[in-house]
Amino acid sequence: MEYARLGSSGLKVSRLALGCMSYGDPNLGTHPWSLPEKEGSRFIAEALDLGINFFDTANIYSLGTSERILGAAIAREARREDVVIATKVYEAMHDGPLAKGLSRQAIMRELDASLRRLGTDYVDLYIVHRWDYETPVEETMQALHDVVRAGKVRYIGASSMHCWQFVKAQYVADLHGWTRFVSMQNHYNLINREEEREMLPYCAEEGVGVTPWSPLARGKLARDWDARSARTEGDPIQERFYGPTERADRAVARAVADVAERRGVPPARIALAWLLQQPAVTAPVVGATKSGHLRDAVAALDVALDEGEVAELTKPYVPHPVVEYV
Template sequence: MKYARLGSSGLKVSRLALGCMSYGDPALGTHPWTLPEERASRFIAEALDLGINFFDTANIYSLGTSERILGSAIKREARREDVVIATKVYEAMHEGPLAKGLSRGAIMRELDASLRRLGTDYIDLYIVHRWDYETPVEETMQALHDVVRSGKVRYIGASSMHCWQFVKAQYVADLHGWTRFVSMQNHYNLLNREEEREMLPYCLAEGVGVTPWSPLARGKLARDWDARSTRTEGDPIQERFYGPTEQADRAVAQVVADIAGRRGIPPARVALAWLSQQPAVTAPVIGATRSAHLHDAVASLDVVLEDEELAELTRPYVPHAVVEYV
């Protein structure tokens, strides 16, 4: 396994993060394809054996059961100080007008709930899951600064917002001497490269680590385009992200498959290798529901794509419409 500092922070993470959205009680939340605890725990243990020390979850994933599964597995399999846990806040965990968002009350309440579920007394990386249009950014940033000062959180990160919003939040933190975000978890892969316009150059210039989600485009870069699974059949987000540009996206996926064929490796390794070679990227957040998913991801770190291959992979891309992540 290879390791790197998360942006310009002192936090050292594996070059891959294991995303835990696939682990949780399938009867809870909006992901009926999740793996229950007994099956999920095997993947967390295997990831640790492969040297992955970076685990990403969220309070909303399967209504908290993803956090519980991750926390229990780490307690059994690793020393807490050797593991980096990232979790997120924003989505509503219960009914009512105060349930959702990044108000001071919501952050304090949901942080304590996440700590209980994870069975730990601190979060390494606490991520705001979305931009809150209803709460002043000053309130959010001061609350995040306070939870860092309290010792319950070590670093803070952000996810899926417009670059101007991220810049505004960082400016507010600087203006008041509050804690800055050290990471951006955004939608970035060979099928959606819109973040290259503003967000990635900003993160690179400011020393912000980038941990892209959906690095394999919901699996479209890892298997035959028309293949179907339990997840693809129950994942409406997939059509919203990739449906309008299907023809161009097919062409990109075909290039991935062609290069993989020439090299004699699975397509997933090519797609992940491309992402890892992008200068702003610290650690893609991978999903794993089969052992091969983990092994392909780790093996991708040893794949060095040539300049001609990099150009070939990006040539068919067409601009995608902006997706509002709300």
């Protein structure tokens, strides 16, 4: 395993993060494909064995049960000080007008609830899951600064927003001497490269670590395009992200498959290798629900794509419409 500092912070993370969205009670929340505790815990243990020390979850994943599974597995399999736990806040965990967002009230309440479920005194990286259009950014950034000062959070990060919003939040933090975001978890892979326009250059310039989600485009870059699974059948987001550009996206997936075939490796390894070679990227967030997923991901660290292969992988790309992450 390789390790790197998360942006310009002092936090060292593995070059791959295990995304825990797929582990939780399948009867709770909006992820019916989730693996229950016994199955999910096996992947967390395997990740630790492979040297992965970076684990990403969110309060909303299976309504908190993902956090519970991750916390219990870490308590059994590792020392707390040896792992980096990231969780997120924004989505509604209950009904009512106060349930959602990044108000001071919501951040304080949801952080305490996440800590209880994770069974820990602190979160290494606390991520705002989305931009809150209804709460002043000053309120959000001060609340995040306060939970850092209280020792409940070590670092803060952001996810899936426009670059101007991220810049505004950082400016507000600087203006008041509050804690800055050290990471951006955004949607970035070979068939959605819109973040190369503004967000990635900004992060590189400002020393912000990038931890892309959906590095394999929800499996589109890892298997035959038309393959079906419980995830594809129960995940309407796939059509919203990739439906409008399917023709070009299929061409990118074919290029990945061609390079993989020549090298004699699975396509997922090639798609991840390309992402790991992008200068701004610190650690893609990878999912694992089947045997071999994690070992393939780790093996991507040893794949060095040449200029010809990179050109072949990127040539079919076409611009994608902006997706509002709400």
